[in-house]
Amino acid sequence: MSQTTGEKIRAAAERILQGKPERSGGRITVTDLAKEAGLSRATVNKIEYRHLIEHFRTQSVSNPEADTSVEVWRSRYSRLEAATNAHMRECSSATKKLEAQLQTLANTVQLQAVLIEHLRSGGTEPTPLRAPPN
Structure with missing residues (x-):
């Protein structure tokens, strides 16, 4: 079963926040999030995924373990x-x-x-x- 776009973004964010990126440089940026998820930046920036980007940014600031x-x-x-x-x-x-x-x-x-x-x-x-x- 393939992952939905939202699942890909969540999984990518989790890997980056854990400091274990597989496809990107692991920076806490939308660009690296898109690379990590295997999606285009335009797809990640779509309005229906804005809440995931905000959650990603919030987690990166509030989680000292989200270490790059x-x-x-x-x-x-x-x-x-x-x-x-x-x-x-x-x-x-x-x-x-x-x-x-x-x-x-x-x-x-x-x-x-x-x-x-x-x-x-x-x-x-x-x-x-x-x-x-x-």
């Missing part, structure tokens, strides 16, 4: 920062591996170029080659 406060944002920021740092470590490790592989390939190409030049200049037996210092 600094603590909620700090918590969100901390989670995002931890995830970003983990991704950065993964990327750094992958980059180091790729750089090592690139250096190996560059050394191989350089050695082959020397061998080709030796053979072109009339050499019949290749001279032993040493890898260039890293």
